[in-house]
Amino acid sequence: MSASLQKSAPRMAAIRSRRHEAGFYETxxxxxxxxxxxxxxxIAxxxxxxxxxxxxxxIHAAYMPEESATNPR
Incomplete structure (x- = not known):
């Protein structure tokens, strides 16, 4: 594994952990x-x-339309 990947792996794991704790799941x-x-x-x-x-x-618009209307991203 390259040095940059070794450094970013713990960072990404921490980000995933925080997102999971906030109720998000990766799909x-x-x-x-x-x-x-x-x-x-x-995007462009x-x-x-x-x-x-x-x-x-x-996804929010399709499955959580009330939240999307009150909390646009």
Whole structure:
């Protein structure tokens, strides 16, 4: 393992731990190339900062619409 990966592994583990403690769970999804391009376009135009943020916004809008309306990201 490279030195940079060795240094970042504990940092990422700490971030994951904090997110888990806050009630978040990591989920891997496959998206079609067209969806990925649409997400990347939304990021490029400034609508979202990252793919994670874009996907969270969509998930919240679909499954937690009341929260999305009162607490936009």
């Amino acid at each position: 891997t999804v496959f998206v079609h190339e067209l969806a990925r391009k649409a997400i990347d376009s939304a 135009t400034g609508r979202f900062k990252s793919r994670r943020e874009a996907m969270e916004a969509v």
